[in-house]
Amino acid sequence: MRTYQSWGRYPRASHTGVLPIVWRTEPPPLDRLDRSILPFGLGRSYGDSCLNDGGLLLDTKALDRLIAFDAGNGLLRCEAGVTLAAILALTVPKGWFLPVVPGTRWVSVGGAIANDIHGKNHHRAGTFGAHVVRLELLRSSGDRLVCSPEENAELFHATVGGLGLTGLILWAEIRLNRIPGAGIALERIRFGSLDEFFTLTESDQQYEYTVAWVDCLARGRRLGRGIFMRGDHAGWPGAPPSPLVEARLRVPCDAPAGLINRATMRAFNELYYRRQVRGRTRSLVPYTPFFFPLDTVADWSRLYGAAGFLQYQCVVPEQPGSAGMREIFERMTRSGEAPSLAVLKRFGDVPSPGLLSFPRPGLTLAVDFAFRGQRTLALLEDLDRVVRDAGGAVYPAKDARMSPESFRRFFPQWERFAVHVDPKFSSSFWRRVQRS
Amino acid sequence: MSSAPDRSGRRVLVIGATSAIATETARVFAAYGARLFLTGRHPDRLEAVAADLRVRGAMQVETARLDVTDIGGHAGVIDAAAAGMGGLDVVLIAHGTLPDQRRCEESVAESLAAMQVNFTATVALLTLVANRFESARHGCIAVIGSVAGDRGRQSNYVYGAAKGGLERFLEGLRNRLFRSGVDVITIKPGFVDTPMTAQVPKNALFASPRRVGRAIYRAIESRRSVVYIPWFWRPIMCLVTALPESIFRRLRL
Ligand SMILES: Cc1cc2nc3c(=O)[nH]c(=O)nc-3n(C[C@H](O)[C@H](O)[C@H](O)COP(=O)(O)OP(=O)(O)OC[C@H]3O[C@@H](n4cnc5c(N)ncnc54)[C@H](O)[C@@H]3O)c2cc1C
Numbered sequence: 001m002r003t004y005q006s007w008g009r010y011p012r013a014s015h016t017g018v019l020p021i022v023w024r025t026e027p028p029p030l031d032r033l034d035r036s037i038l039p040f041g042l043g044r045s046y047g048d049s050c051l052n053d054g055g056l057l058l059d060t061k062a063l064d065r066l067i068a069f070d071a072g073n074g075l076l077r078c079e080a081g082v083t084l085a086a087i088l089a090l091t092v093p094k095g096w097f098l099p100v101v102p103g104t105r106w107v108s109v110g111g112a113i114a115n116d117i118h119g120k121n122h123h124r125a126g127t128f129g130a131h132v133v134r135l136e137l138l139r140s141s142g143d144r145l146v147c148s149p150e151e152n153a154e155l156f157h158a159t160v161g162g163l164g165l166t167g168l169i170l171w172a173e174i175r176l177n178r179i180p181g182a183g184i185a186l187e188r189i190r191f192g193s194l195d196e197f198f199t200l201t202e203s204d205q206q207y208e209y210t211v212a213w214v215d216c217l218a219r220g221r222r223l224g225r226g227i228f229m230r231g232d233h234a235g236w237p238g239a240p241p242s243p244l245v246e247a248r249l250r251v252p253c254d255a256p257a258g259l260i261n262r263a264t265m266r267a268f269n270e271l272y273y274r275r276q277v278r279g280r281t282r283s284l285v286p287y288t289p290f291f292f293p294l295d296t297v298a299d300w301s302r303l304y305g306a307a308g309f310l311q312y313q314c315v316v317p318e319q320p321g322s323a324g325m326r327e328i329f330e331r332m333t334r335s336g337e338a339p340s341l342a343v344l345k346r347f348g349d350v351p352s353p354g355l356l357s358f359p360r361p362g363l364t365l366a367v368d369f370a371f372r373g374q375r376t377l378a379l380l381e382d383l384d385r386v387v388r389d390a391g392g393a394v395y396p397a398k399d400a401r402m403s404p405e406s407f408r409r410f411f412p413q414w415e416r417f418a419v420h421v422d423p424k425f426s427s428s429f430w431r432r433v434q435r436s
Numbered sequence: 437m438s439s440a441p442d443r444s445g446r447r448v449l450v451i452g453a454t455s456a457i458a459t460e461t462a463r464v465f466a467a468y469g470a471r472l473f474l475t476g477r478h479p480d481r482l483e484a485v486a487a488d489l490r491v492r493g494a495m496q497v498e499t500a501r502l503d504v505t506d507i508g509g510h511a512g513v514i515d516a517a518a519a520g521m522g523g524l525d526v527v528l529i530a531h532g533t534l535p536d537q538r539r540c541e542e543s544v545a546e547s548l549a550a551m552q553v554n555f556t557a558t559v560a561l562l563t564l565v566a567n568r569f570e571s572a573r574h575g576c577i578a579v580i581g582s583v584a585g586d587r588g589r590q591s592n593y594v595y596g597a598a599k600g601g602l603e604r605f606l607e608g609l610r611n612r613l614f615r616s617g618v619d620v621i622t623i624k625p626g627f628v629d630t631p632m633t634a635q636v637p638k639n640a641l642f643a644s645p646r647r648v649g650r651a652i653y654r655a656i657e658s659r660r661s662v663v664y665i666p667w668f669w670r671p672i673m674c675l676v677t678a679l680p681e682s683i684f685r686r687l688r689l
Contacts, residue, residue: 019634025484067488068487
């Protein structure tokens with residue numbers, strides 16, 4: 001049954017209705033609705049920013065048409081419900097790639113803009129929003145406004161990273177990048193500690209994509225050991241996939257509670273780390289497993305069982321000795337929780353266009369935690385304190401619990417943003433962080 | 437015909453092209469470089485679908501406004517499609533409405549209107565297309581029916597009757613056109629997760645329009661006669677039709 005939940009499936013929300021948006025030329029009269037509304041893309045946000053408990057959702061799944069693509073200059077115009085998967089399937093064989101991709105291609109263009117998402121090339125390209133040429137926004141008043149950095153600029157900067165609160169994005173125009181082919185020339189390097197990781201981030205100078213996987217359960221001397229990956233677009237000898245295939249495994253039902261615990265994660269991390277036998281390997285791989293390693297198993301989040309899970313993603317400005325990030329690692333490993341799949345990356349200094357954009361210069365860490373009630377929440381609040389003190393931020397797209405005080409500290413422009421929130425639009429996240 | 441078919445440039449007429457299922461089928465044709473002629477009631481919607489298919493690789497896309505209940509307009513549109521694309525290879529008939537069973541029970545006009553859209557208009561279109569393909573000794577006709585046509589149920593027998601009648605018509609037509617080398621394909625989707633069913637809680641029986649569209653394309657490629665989409669509807673409907681009437685009439689289906 002497809003109920004509308006977020007990727008982490010915590011918290012659960014119950015919506016009182018769903019309004020499918022099907023035609024960009026026939027927007028429904030939103031001002032006549034008696035409850036608050038929120039656009040919904042593909043629900044790949046982890047927490048409650050894509051939920052509107054007690055309200056209505058505007059499902060954009062059917063708004064999935066391409067409008068124009070200029071294979072000469074890489075300009076793509078499409079409706080907001082188009083998936084990044086659909087765009088790549090079309091443009092990669094023609095030698096064009098999205099300027100920014102997240103860790104899954106099952107994300108809509110509207111969702112990518114509303115969270116101003118980032119990828120493994122943030123140090124070069126900045127965020128997704130930095131490559132949006134213009135978009136059309138439907139307000140509940142019925143106004144349809146084309147917004148760009150030049151036209152309706154303030155509303156544009158509120159809508160990019162605006163968490164779906166400024167109106168419904170109907171379509172957007174995005175600038176793509178030229179690539180030599182569907183391959184990635186990849187190098188994987190094992191590192192034994194956080195210090196070694198910091199040395200490796202020098203790679204950012206030469207490589208388009210850099211990211212590291214870190215074993216959060218390793219302690220002491222091994223604290224922060226992991227695998228560093230860096231790569232560039234490259235040619236690929238294989239034929240493009242047929243329009244008729246869509247290979248995806250599915251996790252058919254919820255796993256028993258507790259499948260993912262400290263012991264299974266420790267074993268997994270050990271295997272993952274040891275699999276990389278040599279210190280350094282090079283290979284040519286197709287772009288899909290490099291960018292979207294988890295997409296081969298659809299609905300993998302079900303492995304966490306019915307209680308769901310939380311992802312914690314923060315950014316901490318770089319400090320001498322990286323004290324803040326070290327402190328976060330220390331607290332995670334001491335906590336007794338079972339963090340898994342930690343991803344570490346250095347954000348660059350390309351400015352993010354959104355008033356509420358999350359990326360800013362510094363180190364970003366993303367970790368999953370099985371939801372185990374109060375203990376998990378207490379740890380994450382504890383981590384928030386470290387992030388606050390370090391002058392960093394936590395990512396709303398992954399959040400289900402940050403306090404209103406934290407939100408205001410992390411997003412100092414929030415008042416300037418709030419002016420642009422559409423009076424009919426709201427979300428579970430927004431109500432939570434607006435509580436006084 | 438010899439060797440593997442060259443898929444590009446195939447000339448496809450789609451009646452009712454703005455439905456989610458028709459659009460998804462047309463997208464597969466577009467990706468293989470087909471020419472497409474789309475009809476529907478709303479010019480804005482047709483243009484949105486046409487632009488999408490052009491970007492996805494169609495060699496040519498044209499549109500014409502057609503309300504299928506305007507029977508007199510059929511011949512002109514079919515001629516325009518054939519003239520615009522230099523002939524026809526495939527005709528996909530995908531228009532249809534899901535009538536409100538209750539309202540049909542209360543109103544003769546409502547029942548007849550449902551039959552008009554879902555049966556009579558289709559028969560009219562098929563008659564013209566069949567004659568054209570028969571004399572050309574070439575072509576493929578694919579029509580979207582429904583599992584609802586396999587057995588009348590109290591909850592939607594007006595729709596079921598239209599789709600069931602259509603199925604008998606297609607059976608006979610297939611039989612007649614066999615000698616001319618013209619294929620007639622009856623497509624029977626089950627529950628599809630389209631915008632029209634957004635409020636309905638989904639279960640494992642629901643298929644995405646994308647999956648259904650690809651399956652329709654495959655059915656046309658492999659020249660099947662009757663296809664259930666997804667396949668599991670065949671055994672399900674086999675059971676449903678096998679139930680003796682003495683039991684069936686007591687059920688609330
Ligand atoms: C496996 C995985 C890996 C990920 N990796 C990354 C990563 O590397 N970097 C990163 O930045 N994020 C990452 N994410 C998060 C994901 O990219 C974002 O949450 C993204 O916004 C999800 O898009 P969606 O289409 O699912 O939107 P939803 O989650 O459904 O909605 C997200 C927000 O967009 C709004 N919205 C959706 N459509 C519209 C519209 N048409 N108009 C206005 N507002 C709209 C919604 O209201 C909501 O506030 C990852 C998620 C997963 C599951």
